[in-house]
Amino acid sequence: MANLLDNSLILVDAFSYLYRAYYACPRLSTSSGFPTGAIYGMLNMLRALIFKYQPTHIAIVFDVKGKTFRDDIFTKYKSHRPLMPDDLCIQLKPLKKIIKAMGLPILAISGVEADDVIGTLALEAEKSGHTVLISTSDKDMAQLVTHKIHLINTMNHTVFGPEEIIKKYGVPPILIIDLFALMGDASDNIPGVPGIGCKTAIALLQKFNGIKAIYENLEIISSLTIYNSKNIIKKLKKYKAEAFLSYQLATIKTDVTLNITSNHLILKDPNIDVLRSLFKNFELNKWAAYLDDKKLWRSHKRVNSKQSKEIILKNPIIKSEIYNPEVLNTYFTILDQITLSLWLNKLRHSKCFSLNLETSSVDALTTSIIGFSFSMTPGEAAYLPILHDYPNAPTQLAYQDVLLALKPLLENTKIAKIGKNLKFDRGVLQRHNIELKGMCFDTKLESYALNSINNGHDIYTLAQRWLGYDLTLLAEITKEGKNQLTFSKLSLATATHYAASLADITLQLHYKMWKELEKEQGPKRIFEQIEMPLIPVLSRIEQHGVLINQHLLSKCSQEIGDRLIKLELKAHKLAGESFNLASPKQLKNILFYKNGFKSLKKTANGNLSTSEEVLSKLAIEHPLPKVILEYRSLSKIKSAYTDKLPLMIHPETRRVHTSYHQAVTVTGRLSSSNPNLQSIPARSSEGRRIRQAFTAAQGKCLIAADYSQIELRIMAHFSQDIGLLSAFSKEQDIHCATASEVFGIAFSKVSKEQRQRAKTINFGLIYGMSPFGLARQLHISVKEAKIYVDCYFDRYPGVFQYMKNTRQQALENGYVSTLYGRRLYLPNIQDKNIMRRKAAERAAINAPMQGTAADIIKRTMINIDKWLLQQKHPAFKMIMQVHDELVFEAQIDTVKEASIKICSIMENSENLDVPLRVDIGVGKNWDQAH
Template sequence: MESENGVKRKLILIDGYSLLFRAFFAGQALTTSDKRPTGALYGLANMLLSVLQSDKPDAIMVCWDAHAPTFREQEFIDYKAHRPSAAPELKEQMPVARQLVSAFGIPCVELAGYEADDIIGTLAHKGKAEGYQVIVITGDSDQLQLVDDHRVIVEITQRGVSERKAYDRQAVYDRYGVWPEQIPDFKALTGDASDNIPGVPGIGEKTAAKLLQQFGTLENLLEHLDQVTPPRIQQALKEAKEQALFSKRLATIVCDVPLEVEIVPYSPSEADWQRVRAIFRDLEFRSLLARIPQPSSPLAAREEEAPEERFDVAYRPIRDAAALKHALEVVKTKGRVAIRLELEGDAPLDAKLRGVAFAVEETEGENGGFKPSSYYVAIQEPEAIGGLWSFGEGGASDQEGGYVASLQELEPLFNASGIRRLVYQAKQVLIVLQRHGVRPLPFDFDVQIAAYLLDAGRSAYPLMDIAETYLRRRLELEDAFAPAERLMVEAGAILALEQPLERQLETNGMTKVFYEIEMPLVPVLAAIEQHGLLVDVDYLSVLSQKMAEQIAKIAAEIYELAGMEFNIGSPKQLQEVLFNKLQLPRGKKTKTGYSTGADLLEQLAPRYEIARKILEYREMAKLKATYADALVRLVRPDTHRVHTSLNQTITSTGRLSSSDPNLQNIPIRSEVGRQIRRAFIAPNGYKLLSCDYSQIELRVLAHVSDDPTLIQAFLNDEDIHAATAATVFGVEVAQVTPEQRRLAKTINFAVIYGQSAFSLAATLGVETGVAHEWIQAYFARLPGVKRYIEEIKELAHRQGWVQTLFGRRRYLPDLHSGNHQIRQAAERAAINMPIQGTAADIMKLAMIRVYHHLNAREDCALLLQVHDELLFEVKEEEIEACVAEIVPLMQEAYPLKVPLKVDAKVGTDWANMENVTSPLPKR
């Protein structure tokens, strides 16, 4: 079956639940305003739109697992039995997922007794027979066995569901060393842990591939066991012969399921798109609405979209050099421009620049309304030179007759003085432009950062959502898949958003935070991300092996304590061992049994060694996977460094967060955390310099509480934790033991975080009554702190929000929750946010001051901000000078009633650092 132009028609088969699961675990935990979980649904909807846009299928179907036992489960009771039950938040999204797919007009296919794999296999064979090119989209590698020359391609989702890797026959062989049709034989030998298929004990992937390269099939292998070497493998096959054959049956996809389904052309109607629009609105997927084609009927559009109008711009695509020159003159005349980049790829360190849209307030709409003029110009394909991009002179035309410019021609847009520049995601824009050889002047306004400040409790800030909230307009197009028009609309929206956002910032008292902290921080973060951190790859390889041995040792200790071996990572088996066999105290009951989470284990750890060991096992396994193994993969080949992303719009307190890799979560004081930090090193001729604020949150607490005792202790440069220990335990400061100081330190920070006596008792492993007495003794010594806590809770209940010293707000709607636990959590946030948020603001001010100071030096670079610490890379001979300059800049970042103090350390790696003399803080 071919289209009119002779191209083979395309059938796409989607593994519904596989992609839904991947979207759930890879995406954000999104919810609607009425608290319905939607993260997995958002990922699925986004993927469907992308498939329709990029693949343009002639037919498309989504296959699901039916809610009934399959023939595999009937034959093998343990098939997939070890898999934990789906999280309640995911289960709630499953039925809606089918409704979502059906709204697109895409057939949903399932059959009781069979898995989605079997449905896909059957439809793939049917599609081949009918002349389709078949593309299977899944997150399950089992389906690679369906690959068949170029008639069936399997695309495995990568990084959630946003990227896909295509497998033809050769790609399957390159990955496994066997051909697609040998995959069932391969899994029969190796087993499949994800499906609980047993396989043959002792045979791994390399051995299985060699055997199948020699013998072809499992059956032929078993018939010629006398030719198998070494003897150990031969014996393993003899002992597990029947198990191997049974495993192959379980692993083989059935391709003749009795389906009564026809493959029909996919041609969505206007009614389909209206249903998609309706379900997107119900799920609050505002950012996806613009990707839905608009109904062609004006009446239908008016009826469907009556509540809000579509955002409108005057489209002005650049057709030649003269038009570009004129557009840039308009920008200079108007003095205000919004810029939007067209990127290929999302990661700013890798994204290629394909086009630029920019908007100015040039014309008026009907009745004098605001209507921006938006320009678009394609950018010439660059060549990479020395890590940057080199462009030609421009002047070509693209396939649609538009002008293709070089970035040099657009320099006035980014660098001309006297122009106010507005963007969305300023850090990303800055990094991309700098990588492409442009050094733009600072951006003046970022609508994403402004929206974040105005509502810091949200999980994300898509431009579509911001426009709907503050403009009451939808960023939708006549053609949802027209990139130039989309970019022009978005540039126009950025321009229109500045005034309402700025008015709201002023109303909320956050203009200072925006213009003096967040916007100046953008180039600082961009510089940090592009510089990266050097890591010792060889050391990490050795560390990974050592950690694997340590994990095995801890597991053996757990087995000895349990009196049996079991899967430590299985909640179900852990429940059986801890609560049934060992009779440990149980915590709260969940849908899958009693909780084995960290909260319970931490409560049990002081009394039960097995709980301590399980926590140790989990931490070691997590750190091995997250750092020892992952850091090596994250080293960029062009820089030989790791480049973390510092996220500016994630936390509700104003703190920065770190991702890819997350360097905030490396334990600071544990030995395994030190081993991870040891991997970050200085290059030859340089050293790492750590400048760490000492007890900054307690100093902020002294300032906001105005407690005279706490203030005087800091003015006297006393050991705050020892002083607290002396009060709580009734001893002289000189007699405080290290253990008492450790307990007092926990109490100090428990107060900041609003912990209850019950929670503190669980943390310290003492009785609740004892913890209560300690807290009361603390408040008796520091009545100003107690007064602050009572006043801030009362203020938060009265106005619904709290703020930092700089005016950064956090809204706390859960203060009025009918649920006591939720309300208490909101009260703890009300106590903590002004302290932690102020400390975060001070750190950001310090980063800005230090960054601008270091711009004049080539021998010192800011590498990272993590917690209360700044990490630098400094030439060895300049250490003393840099310490003398940086420490005062940090200590004088903001005047408190007590001095800020910074401790400086130097070393060749991040773990092994020695104290250096630093200037004392001014008083």
């Protein structure tokens, strides 16, 4: 990589900075109300950039309002972009005045974009002997990169040379234009080739050197087995014109006529008098102070990395402008009592602040706190280290002293706390005798309430999605393999940047997402009334945990191991040879090639499938697939539970502490891990043995409270079907009632088999099951299944109408809603692929019921927890939640009283048009209670 400090030219994409600054500092204004956030933020970014690279030449390049030559080529180019906000627009003129007075050259050329001006200057400067650094967030600029022209991303301050471009995009700079020509660029409305995504485009370009070569070798593509070649060739042929149009649009013009050269773009001395007047007018007091200190743009001499480390060690307050000047934000490290007192005072007088904990592990029950970070204002944050440990580390404040100082602040209910995973933070602090209160906002749950179907609600994904900001991953700074560091071994400079940026971005994300939540009453209600109040409830359940009978599990594991050996021998005998039952490849050869079983399905890669679905069908006629299925089931239970559960027993509590996750499932249901309680089989004998291992402490027993047929009751409420409402109101067995209606027999004459069939119909249809699916479930013909379905809807016309209306609403809105307003988005509801569209329609029918059931049990948990907190010495505790079931640990002499109270709260948590009913069971272990 070229030395960027030698004879360097920096070209700044002004609008890239401008929008970043505007959204980072949205609330800044003068006392008269004139907005200054974009001005303040952009000046900070420019100052940090120049401080770091100390360029000899620089230009700030703006776009000019009006059409460019690309609009003449393609009228829809960037047509989807919204107009610049008014409160940003009015900051442009004063900002340019300030930049000019600072001695920074400004360029703006009509008829072309800033990219074209930057591209022209970059190539000319390279020929003139300059090293060039282009500061932008525009990925199109990657095409300009050479060994002397580099990009610096305004979002994460990463420098990209040719090798970094290949690593990020999969192709060298010379093929970046071709990449966008194929896959398009939604941000600029460049169409590309519809249906060709990033992976396919990269694969094609790695094989062929550009789109011209691709179109010259279409016949070769058909021979490449790694592609869906026929489909790709079809798309390439159909959209050839769009591909070459996109190539033209994505190409940066590098021959713009300019009346200057790069040598004219010298960083000049600032006009102090003009700047002082401008800073005063726009109340930029911090910048006025820079003028007084005579350090507007550059330090008196360049600071190398060694000198920078010396500065850090000598200063108790580490400012990012000293050790990390490339960042926009101002981050501090708190190392002395005076600084801590100042920050505590600011935090105490704030309405809200974001909180981030850095810990030694992800186990809230045993972890130590390495440090805290806080942010009250976007762009400003502080890191308070208390447990960093490495040679020559600066002296830090005492661990216990810091906890005592923070305790009143963190337990203050009047100051709102914003976090990115507050349940974990609460659990950690609880162990340190701090009850985190005022938990009002969690970015993970804000994102989840807005749209549960989005992939990823973690801070890194959200920062990119909402702010266009690439946060540094922890793994990147702690390294990997044998050189991996713990967070406590990181230098304070590195740790401060990382931890403070998390607090800063968490705050910015909250402001951004909260604006969207306030527009939508349903998602906002879900967030405020269900998801946030549930955090301490789940935290208490996790902390209490559940006792495990380790001896029983060991015995069960041994028995299953013996059965697996016998099943393996049986499978070998049936197959006529030995093979690895866990190998899909070997199993495929045994089933389809040696024994000639009919192939029923293929995997995505085109291989013959040996999935559970396929084996279940084959098992009807052949014994070997049945043996394989049993082997797989037992093997999974052994590895996931009987072997693993004893290893999860906590050494301090002697209990298992599962982790509950609120932001994983699409419908709002809770999920759990370590162990996953939701997937323990309920009906098999092995599953019941596992449940027997979940036991109560001495003198106590378990109470299991399970909502009875809650989704069918919700269907009755939603559909207002008279038949369903009547059956539930009369407390009839709903499956017998359905059997009576569908099979046309008296209620009292319904057989056990008929009831089971009716149960399959009831639950199948609320999951949107088709006659084909029902036929497969009941092992009957599709014709007979269709008769059942038609008969069902004849008897329950309200259900039919509800399903029809729900499909239509989903089609119109793109989502369906639960009773409380949780939105369940359906991106494939208008998909041209009939399989995906039908799946989305089935989800549209079931999601409101499953989602409402999830909302009800969450509200129930909140209500029960609230009642328990009112008791000085509660006789029972909530210890598990699994689907529609809650499990409690209670003193034996209070079981009757506890059961009555639990049942009352659960059945009255929601006022549906049919009664909610709860089945209560009691036992020494979970299986007995269930």
